Amino acid sequence: GAVVSQHPSRVICKSGTSVKIECRSLDFQATTMFWYRQFPKQSLMLMATSNEGSKATYEQGVEKDKFLINHASLTLSTLTVTSAHPEDSSFYICSAGYRVGFGQGTRLTVV
């Protein structure tokens, strides 16, 4: 079946630096990908919808300048957390839609 691969699985960065998370569709072309954020013991909250070749659509309350999304090809979407701060520490998960499923997730820790 279709697979979504997310990398890295874990990342620790210093406050003020930027971190890039990649989400790849391995055997299909994904015109749309979704980025979710999950805090401990909480549900998945949609952050943004990534559209190939166009600007991402951000959910209310999500800072588009802080969470930069690029979907330059049909197999790769990236989420960059810019000027990360400890409150950005969370579990970030991508998905290419319900038929495909989710990536493995990225645990971001900002110290």
Place this chain on the structure above:
Amino acid sequence: QQQVKQSPQSLIVQKGGISIINCAYENTAFDYFPWYQQFPGKGPALLIAIRPDVSEKKEGRFTISFNKSAKQFSLHIMDSQPGDSATYFCAASLSGSARQLTFGSGTQLTVLP
């Protein structure tokens, strides 16, 4: 209203017992209702899903019961095993090309050996 309400928040079941998790939704336009299993540090994995034209769907030990008039659906895990201990999320989706999901709040299931 896009919300999906899930209960209970946590559930403890003895090995071999039946685990039941319930969800309710408001938006009658939802037309796809999946359940996901998530282990710590991993992304959610699709367990089973149902569409509103079906009242029940069974796959192995997992069954979804769907009540369209009550706008409720539930997950039943038969013969629960310690390996089933995980967090379970219900979700709902509107029709569309990529199907954005709205998730329930999650249920932490613990199956005691």
